[in-house]
Amino acid sequence: MLEAQDLACLKGDRLLFRDLAFRLQAGEMLRIAGPNGVGKTSLLRLVTGLALPEAGEVRWRGHCIRREREAFHGELLYLGHAPALNDLLSPLENLRFACAAGGDHVAEDDCVQALVRIGLENQLDLPARVLSQGQRRRVGLARLFLSARRPLWVLDEPFTALDVHAVADLAATLSAHCADGGCVMMTTHQDAPFARPPAVLDVGAFAC
Amino acid sequence: MLSTFLAVLRRDLLLAWRGRADVLVTLAFFVIVVCLFPFGVGAEPNQLRAIAPGVLWVAALLACLLSLHRLFAQDYADGTLEQLLLSREPAAVWVMAKVLAFWLSTGLPVIAVAPAMALLLDLEQGGLSVLVLSLTLGTPILTLLGAVGAALTLGLRGGGMLLALLVLPLFVPVLIFGAGAVEAEVSGSGALAHLLLLGGGLAGAVALAPWACAAALRISTE
Amino acid sequence: MTTSERSRSVLRFASPQYFYPLAGKLAPWFAALAVVLTLAGLWLGFFVAPTDATQGEVYRVIFIHVPAAWMSMFIYLVMAFWSAVGLVMNTRLSFVMSQALAPTGAIFCFLALWTGALWGKPTWGAYWVWDARLTSQLLLLFLYFGFIALTRAIEDPRRADRAGAIIALVGAVNVPIIYFSVNWWNTLHQGASVSLTKAPSMAATMLAGMLVMAIAAWMYTIAVVLWRVRPMILERERHTEWVGTVLEKELQAVAANKGGRA
Numbered sequence: 211m212l213e214a215q216d217l218a219c220l221k222g223d224r225l226l227f228r229d230l231a232f233r234l235q236a237g238e239m240l241r242i243a244g245p246n247g248v249g250k251t252s253l254l255r256l257v258t259g260l261a262l263p264e265a266g267e268v269r270w271r272g273h274c275i276r277r278e279r280e281a282f283h284g285e286l287l288y289l290g291h292a293p294a295l296n297d298l299l300s301p302l303e304n305l306r307f308a309c310a311a312g313g314d315h316v317a318e319d320d321c322v323q324a325l326v327r328i329g330l331e332n333q334l335d336l337p338a339r340v341l342s343q344g345q346r347r348r349v350g351l352a353r354l355f356l357s358a359r360r361p362l363w364v365l366d367e368p369f370t371a372l373d374v375h376a377v378a379d380l381a382a383t384l385s386a387h388c389a390d391g392g393c394v395m396m397t398t399h400q401d402a403p404f405a406r407p408p409a410v411l412d413v414g415a416f417a418c
Numbered sequence: 419m420l421s422t423f424l425a426v427l428r429r430d431l432l433l434a435w436r437g438r439a440d441v442l443v444t445l446a447f448f449v450i451v452v453c454l455f456p457f458g459v460g461a462e463p464n465q466l467r468a469i470a471p472g473v474l475w476v477a478a479l480l481a482c483l484l485s486l487h488r489l490f491a492q493d494y495a496d497g498t499l500e501q502l503l504l505s506r507e508p509a510a511v512w513v514m515a516k517v518l519a520f521w522l523s524t525g526l527p528v529i530a531v532a533p534a535m536a537l538l539l540d541l542e543q544g545g546l547s548v549l550v551l552s553l554t555l556g557t558p559i560l561t562l563l564g565a566v567g568a569a570l571t572l573g574l575r576g577g578g579m580l581l582a583l584l585v586l587p588l589f590v591p592v593l594i595f596g597a598g599a600v601e602a603e604v605s606g607s608g609a610l611a612h613l614l615l616l617g618g619g620l621a622g623a624v625a626l627a628p629w630a631c632a633a634a635l636r637i638s639t640e
Numbered sequence: 641m642t643t644s645e646r647s648r649s650v651l652r653f654a655s656p657q658y659f660y661p662l663a664g665k666l667a668p669w670f671a672a673l674a675v676v677l678t679l680a681g682l683w684l685g686f687f688v689a690p691t692d693a694t695q696g697e698v699y700r701v702i703f704i705h706v707p708a709a710w711m712s713m714f715i716y717l718v719m720a721f722w723s724a725v726g727l728v729m730n731t732r733l734s735f736v737m738s739q740a741l742a743p744t745g746a747i748f749c750f751l752a753l754w755t756g757a758l759w760g761k762p763t764w765g766a767y768w769v770w771d772a773r774l775t776s777q778l779l780l781l782f783l784y785f786g787f788i789a790l791t792r793a794i795e796d797p798r799r800a801d802r803a804g805a806i807i808a809l810v811g812a813v814n815v816p817i818i819y820f821s822v823n824w825w826n827t828l829h830q831g832a833s834v835s836l837t838k839a840p841s842m843a844a845t846m847l848a849g850m851l852v853m854a855i856a857a858w859m860y861t862i863a864v865v866l867w868r869v870r871p872m873i874l875e876r877e878r879h880t881e882w883v884g885t886v887l888e889k890e891l892q893a894v895a896a897n898k899g900g901r902a
Binding site: 258259260261262280281283284286288290291292293294295296297298299303306307308310311312313315 | 426437504506
C-alpha cells in the first residue's frame with residue numbers, strides 16, 4: 211500500500227540519508243530503527259507529506275502522495291513527537307478538536323470512551339497543563355481508538371513515557387490494527403510485546 | 419469542510435476566552451497609545467480633532483500588529499499545526515477560521531472601544547459611524563495580511579520585529595483608505611469611495627491571503 | 641563518493657553547475673558595457689543635453705534619479721518572477737537569482753531616494769516632501785528590507801528560499817496597490833514626464849541620456865547579479881563533487897600565480 215523509492219532527506223544543509231526505499235503491505239508493521247540523529251523522525255515526516263524529500267517519492271496505493279494529498283491525508287493518522295495538546299483545553303476538548311480538525315465526525319461519547327479506555331477517566335475535564343508526561347502522551351494515543359477507518363498509522367515514539375501496562379495495551383492495539391488490514395509505521399527504542407514481531411528498517415544503513 | 423472550519427473557529431474562540439488576559443492587554447495597548455498623543459502634540463482641541471482619524475487608525479493598526487505573532491505560535495510549538503496540515507481539508511479553510519477567530523478576539527474589541535477613544539480626541543459625532551465602519555472593513559485586511567507574515571516568521575529569533583518589518587509596508591494602503599474615510603466624512607466630501615475601496619481590498623485579501631498563508635505555513639513547518 | 645551519486649548529482653545540479661562558469665564568463669562583458677554606457681549616458685546628460693528652462697542645471701540629477709527609480713521597481717518585479725518560477729518549478733537557481741537581485745534593488749531604491757532628496761531641496765525647498773512617488777519609493781525600500789531580513793533570518797536554506805519567494809510575491813501583488821493608494825493620498829508631484837504613450841515633453845537628448853543611463857543600470861545589475869550568484873551557488877552546492885573540482889582548480893591557479901611572481 212505504502213512505498214517509497216530513492217528517498218533522500220536534506221536537513222539544513224546536511225544530507226541525512228539517500229536511496230532509501232521500503233514497501234509496506236496491508237497488515238504489516240514496520241519499525242524504523244537507527245541511532246539518534248540518523249533521521250528517523252525526518253523519514254516519518256517525509257512519509258506523511260509534512261516535509262518534502264530532496265529526491266525520490268512516496269506513493270500511497272500507487273499514487274504519489276503530493277498529487278493525491280487530500281485522499282492520502284484522509285487515510286493517514288500521524289502522531290508526532292509533540293502531542294498536539296493545548297494546555298488550556300481539557301483532554302476531552304483536545305481529543306474532540308483533533309478528530310474534528312482531521313475531518314472525522316466523532317461523537318462526544320466515543321471520545322469519552324476512548325479516553326476512559328486509555329486510562330484517563332479521572333482527568334477528562336482537567337486542563338491539559340496539569341497532566342503528567344505519560345498522561346499527555348495517552349491523550350494523543352486515544353485517537354488510535356477513533357481512527358480505525360484510517361488504514362495507515364505513522365507513530366513517532368509512541369511508547370515514550372508509558373508504563374509497562376500501557377505499553378502492552380498499545381502493542382495489542384497496534385497488532386489488532388494490523389490484523390484488521392491496516393499498516394503501522396513507527397519509531398521506537400523499546401521492545402514491546404507485539405503479536406508478530408514487526409519488520410525493521412534501519413535508516414542507519416542509508417546514512418550519508 | 420464547514421465542520422472543520424467551525425471546529426477550528428470554536429476552539430480558537432474558546433482559547434481566546436480562556437486566555438482573555440491577552441485580549442485585554444491588546445485593548446489596553448490601544449487605549450494607551452491613543453492617550454499618548456495629546457501628551458506628545460498638546461491638548462489643543464482643534465489640533466486633536468485634526469489628527470484624530472489618523473491617530474485612531476495608527477493605534478488600531480499597532481494593536482493588531484502587537485498580537486499577530488501569537489496567531490500560530492502556540493499551535494506551532496505544541497504540534498497542533500502539524501495535525502491541521504494533515505487534515506484532509508484544504509489548509510485555506512482552517513487558516514480562514516483561525517484568522518476569523520483571531521480578528522473576533524482582537525480586532526472586534528478594538529473596534530468596540532474606538533468610538534469612546536474618538537470622543538477623547540473630540541472627533542466629530544458624524545465621523546464615529548464611519549470610523550467604526552472603516553475599522554470593520556479594514557482591520558480584517560490587516561489580520562489577513564499579518565497572518566501571512568506570522569506564518570513566514572514562525573519560530574524565528576526576533577520574529578516579532580521581523581514580522582513588523584514585513585507587514586507594515588503592506589498595511590499602508592489600508593491605513594490610507596481607513597483614516598482617509600474618516601477624514602473625508604468629517605470634511606464633508608463623503609466617505610463612500612474610501613469605504614468601497616476598503617471593501618474591495620477586503621474581498622481581495624479574503625480571496626488570496628489564506629492561500630498564501632497556507633503555503634507559508636507548509637514552508638515554515640517543513 | 642560512488643559513481644551512482646556522481647551521475648545523479650550531475651543530473652540534479654545540472655543547471656547550477658553549468659551556470660557557474662557561464663556566469664563567470666559573461667559578468668565581465670556586462671560590467672564593461674555598464675561602464676561604457678554609464679560614461680556615454682553621463683556625457684549626454686551633463687554636456688549635451690540643454691539646460692532646463694525652469695529648473696536650470698539642477699534637473700540633471702534626473703539622469704541618475706529616474707533610471708535608478710525605474711530599475712528599483714523593475715528589479716522587484718524580476719525578483720517576484722524568479723520567486724514564482726522557483727515555487728512552481730522547484731528550481732533552486734531561481735531562488736538564488738531572486739536573492740542576488742534584492743541588494744541591488746535596494747541600492748537603486750536608496751539611490752533614487754537620495755537623488756530625489758537632493759533634487760527636492762532646490763526645487764521644493766525641502767529635502768523630503770511627502771510626495772506620492774518618493775513615498776512609494778520609500779515603501780518599496782521597506783519591502784526590499786523585509787525580503788532581505790527574512791531570507792537572512794532563516795537558517796535553513798530551503799525554508800529561506802521559499803519563505804522569501806512568498807513574501808516577494810505578496811509584495812509584488814501589493815506594489816501596484818501601494819502605488820495607487822499613495823497617489824490617491826497625495827497627488828502633489830509633477831505629472832509623469834516620460835511616457836511611451838504621449839509625446840515626450842522634454843528634449844530628445846534628455847530622453848536619450850536617460851535611456852542610455854537606464855540601459856547602463858541594466859547592464860550593471862546583470863553583471864553584479866552574475867557575480868553575486870557565483871559564490872551563492874558554491875555555498876549551496878558545496879557538498880557536490882563539481883564544486884570541489886572548481887575550488888581545487890582555483891586554488892591551483894592562485895598557487896601558480898604566486899609561483900610565477902616569485
